[in-house]
Amino acid sequence: TRFFNENDPLSSFQSKEKLMSELRKELRVSDVEHRESLAIVDSDDLLRLI
Known part of the structure; x- marks a missing residue:
């Protein structure tokens, strides 16, 4: 069983995705x-670094 916590990259991604939505x-x-x-962001190398 996988437990989600603040250090879990997937959990962090899901939190950010929800916030952005x-x-x-x-x-x-x-x-x-x-x-x-x-x-636009995907095609701009500089923006992708941010």
């Missing part, structure tokens, strides 16, 4: 806008 909803960023932004 909530923030995106609050800012009213559509799925399309989100995908477009991800594509």
